[in-house]
Amino acid sequence: MDRRCNCCGEALLGRSDKRFCNDACRSQHYHLHHQKEREKISDINRILRNNRRILLEWRSTNEELTYKDKLLQKGFCFEYYTHFRELDDRKAYFCYDLGYVEEGRARYKLISDQEERF
Numbered sequence: 001m002d003r004r005c006n007c008c009g010e011a012l013l014g015r016s017d018k019r020f021c022n023d024a025c026r027s028q029h030y031h032l033h034h035q036k037e038r039e040k041i042s043d044i045n046r047i048l049r050n051n052r053r054i055l056l057e058w059r060s061t062n063e064e065l066t067y068k069d070k071l072l073q074k075g076f077c078f079e080y081y082t083h084f085r086e087l088d089d090r091k092a093y094f095c096y097d098l099g100y101v102e103e104g105r106a107r108y109k110l111i112s113d114q115e116e117r118f
């Protein structure tokens with residue numbers, strides 16, 4: 001079977017478990033692999049940080065409740081959160097230290113993960 005370097009695609013000679021032609025190809029391959037991993041993580045972190053920024057902004061208004069539309073308008077992304085906590089009949093979703101819980105239809109109450117333990 002024709003074996004090729006996982007990095008540059010050159011034909012491989014020698015040991016059958018060899019995956020790269022040399023150390024340079026090996027480290028280049030892992031560098032690129034880790035770079036892709038880092039990019040995936042940082043894309044998601046960017047969304048989470050943006051969500052947290054919107055929650056911070058909300059907190060600074062001293063309004064206890066807000067509406068889903070208002071958060072969406074600001075670019076809040078409901079699919080992303082760092083963790084959640086089960087309340088009696090609802091779930092509180094957090095982006096790091098700040099979170100929200102649904103209070104009726106499309107209405108949310110802001111909560112902090114540090115202060116409030118339900």
Ligand SMILES: [Zn+2]
Pocket residue numbers: 005006007008009010020021022025
């Ligand atoms: Zn190579």
